[in-house]
Amino acid sequence: MKAHFFSLLLASFLKSRTDAAWCYNSQMSCTSNCTGPEFWSNMSNSECNGQSQSPINIVTRKTELDKDLTPIHLTEYQGSYLWNIRNNGKSVQVNIPHGPLISGGKLKTFYRAVQFHLHWGKDGSPGSEHTVDGEQYPMELHIVHIKKQYTTLSEAQKDPTGLAVLGFFYEMSVNNNRNYDPITSALKNIIEAGANATIPNMTLTSIIPPQETLTKYFRYQGSLTTPNCAESVVWTVFESTIPISMSQLSEFSKLKFQDGNPLAYNYRSVQPLNSRKVYRSGCDVVLASITLLAATVLVSITLSQSG
Numbered sequence: 001m002k003a004h005f006f007s008l009l010l011a012s013f014l015k016s017r018t019d020a021a022w023c024y025n026s027q028m029s030c031t032s033n034c035t036g037p038e039f040w041s042n043m044s045n046s047e048c049n050g051q052s053q054s055p056i057n058i059v060t061r062k063t064e065l066d067k068d069l070t071p072i073h074l075t076e077y078q079g080s081y082l083w084n085i086r087n088n089g090k091s092v093q094v095n096i097p098h099g100p101l102i103s104g105g106k107l108k109t110f111y112r113a114v115q116f117h118l119h120w121g122k123d124g125s126p127g128s129e130h131t132v133d134g135e136q137y138p139m140e141l142h143i144v145h146i147k148k149q150y151t152t153l154s155e156a157q158k159d160p161t162g163l164a165v166l167g168f169f170y171e172m173s174v175n176n177n178r179n180y181d182p183i184t185s186a187l188k189n190i191i192e193a194g195a196n197a198t199i200p201n202m203t204l205t206s207i208i209p210p211q212e213t214l215t216k217y218f219r220y221q222g223s224l225t226t227p228n229c230a231e232s233v234v235w236t237v238f239e240s241t242i243p244i245s246m247s248q249l250s251e252f253s254k255l256k257f258q259d260g261n262p263l264a265y266n267y268r269s270v271q272p273l274n275s276r277k278v279y280r281s282g283c284d285v286v287l288a289s290i291t292l293l294a295a296t297v298l299v300s301i302t303l304s305q306s307g
């Protein structure tokens with residue numbers, strides 16, 4: 001009888017624990033009842049305890065050169081449109097309506113961009129999700145793509161290679177990155193969780209490093225870095241970084257989580273690599289431009305054939 005009572009009590013404790021909304025370590029306190037990273041794996045439909053989780057620490061010495069990792073081809077990344085930027089209570093996110101495409105670099109098909117968001121520390125302190133040889137950068141950009149044949153993220157999550165996420169690190173610069181001014185000004189209007197603002201005339205190319213520097217990247221198979229941590233992501237993490245100033249980074253730290261506390265340290269800690277391998281692209285400059293040209297020709301042929 002007593003044992004039964006306690007198991008009921010335990011069950012209800014576990015239930016409240018796992019039904020509560022997920023949160024980052026930085027949101028946890030003795031009064032909060034959210035589900036921190038340690039318990040993400042106890043949430044329903046969670047894969048957070050899997051063997052192929054993200055982010056990871058990339059040990060460059062142990063990466064394997066793969067010459068087939070040709071430059072990622074970006075289609076319509078330069079298209080300009082009105083962005084709606086939203087504080088979703090965990091990050092800032094821009095949904096991408098017209099779906100620019102990526103291909104090449106051993107991606108088996110075209111992937112369509114659906115949204116981008118960021119992970120950061122606080123006022124320039126470390127906050128990236130991936131680390132390289134143990135170094136954590138102040139911020140990381142994730143441009144999330146799904147296989148062209150899918151229409152929703154949840155559909156794509158069921159496919160082990162349903163998503164392709166491009167990850168970019170930021171590095172502190174003395175001067176403001178002018179391309180980021182529209183974003184950092186918009187942040188002032190989305191301090192509260194749930195708020196959104198519009199930014200006219202923005203392009204994806206303006207927020208990433210110049211295309212000619214995107215030949216060097218790391219590739220591995222991993223997961224979403226937030227619950228349900230679905231293991232369905234082909235990760236491409238670029239070596240080339242995006243400059244951003246301290247004052248611009250500070251604007252991100254002024255945002256608020258949905259619990260009203262400062263939105264800071266919204267990253268998951270690195271996960272075990274287990275039996276996975278991390279590959280690195282590596283072709284010399286001449287090879288790179290030839291492949292890029294070939295890829296461009298191929299894409300234009302494919303596009304002209306498809307209408």
Ligand SMILES: *[C@@H]1O[C@H](CO)[C@@H](O)[C@H](O)[C@H]1NC(C)=O
Nearest residue numbers: 016017019020031032033034
């Ligand atoms: C968790 O806390 C929120 C407010 O912070 C409250 O609304 C909710 O009822 C709490 N849930 C549980 C299971 O205690």
Ligand SMILES: *[C@@H]1O[C@H](CO)[C@@H](O)[C@H](O)[C@H]1NC(C)=O
Nearest residue numbers: 014017018038039041042049
């Ligand atoms: C959470 O799940 C792990 C296994 O994934 C298990 O060992 C642990 O007991 C669970 N903890 C709670 C509080 O449910």
Ligand SMILES: *[C@@H]1O[C@H](CO)[C@@H](O)[C@H](O)[C@H]1NC(C)=O
Nearest residue numbers: 084085086095194195196197
């Ligand atoms: C943006 O916020 C306004 C309220 O300020 C709301 O009416 C609108 O639906 C929101 N738009 C999006 C795309 O979230």
Ligand SMILES: *[C@@H]1O[C@H](CO)[C@@H](O)[C@H](O)[C@H]1NC(C)=O
Nearest residue numbers: 080081082199200201202203
């Ligand atoms: C948007 O960009 C186009 C072309 O770059 C330019 O002609 C136009 O004036 C811009 N509009 C705004 C509102 O900035």
Ligand SMILES: [Zn+2]
Nearest residue numbers: 117119142225
């Ligand atoms: Zn992310």
